[in-house]
Amino acid sequence: MEYNGPIVFIDDDPDDQLFFKPLLEEIAPENDIIIFSDGQKAIEFLRTTDQALFLIISEVSLNGMNGLELRRQIEADPLLRKKAIPFVFYTHPVYRHLVEEAYELTIQGFFEKHNNMARMRTQLQAIIDYWSNCLHPNRFNE
Numbered sequence: 001m002e003y004n005g006p007i008v009f010i011d012d013d014p015d016d017q018l019f020f021k022p023l024l025e026e027i028a029p030e031n032d033i034i035i036f037s038d039g040q041k042a043i044e045f046l047r048t049t050d051q052a053l054f055l056i057i058s059e060v061s062l063n064g065m066n067g068l069e070l071r072r073q074i075e076a077d078p079l080l081r082k083k084a085i086p087f088v089f090y091t092h093p094v095y096r097h098l099v100e101e102a103y104e105l106t107i108q109g110f111f112e113k114h115n116n117m118a119r120m121r122t123q124l125q126a127i128i129d130y131w132s133n134c135l136h137p138n139r140f141n142e
Contacts, residue, residue, distance in 0.1 A: 039065030
């Protein structure tokens with residue numbers, strides 16, 4: 001089973017990219033971290049990669065294609081749906097209507113970014129730990 005596939009992190013804030021990449025590398029040293037700053041580039045990558053991806057972590061508010069539209073496109077694409085890549089939102093600020101809309105798109109989690117480093121590390125560690133131990137379709141070799 002593939003547990004060490006890349007983590008895709010999608011966020012258009014350069015500061016968040018600089019902050020979260022080393023944090024994710026520390027928490028998940030066996031996983032490559034692939035960063036995208038917009039949903040369109042991320043969906044193009046998802047459609048063309050042969051890699052067994054471990055997890056997608058996406059901001060909701062992105063320039064151009066936002067995270068919700070990205071998730072809609074993944075759900076609408078039979079090949080991407082079959083890959084069963086776990087998808088979580090990690091965003092700030094959080095609004096109830098966004099959480100409700102996101103869960104209608106069968107996401108696997110919705111988390112709020114905090115400005116406290118220890119809290120963010122704990123959240124991301126919990127997400128990585130959960131998906132490291134969870135069985136789902138893309139973890140089985142043919």
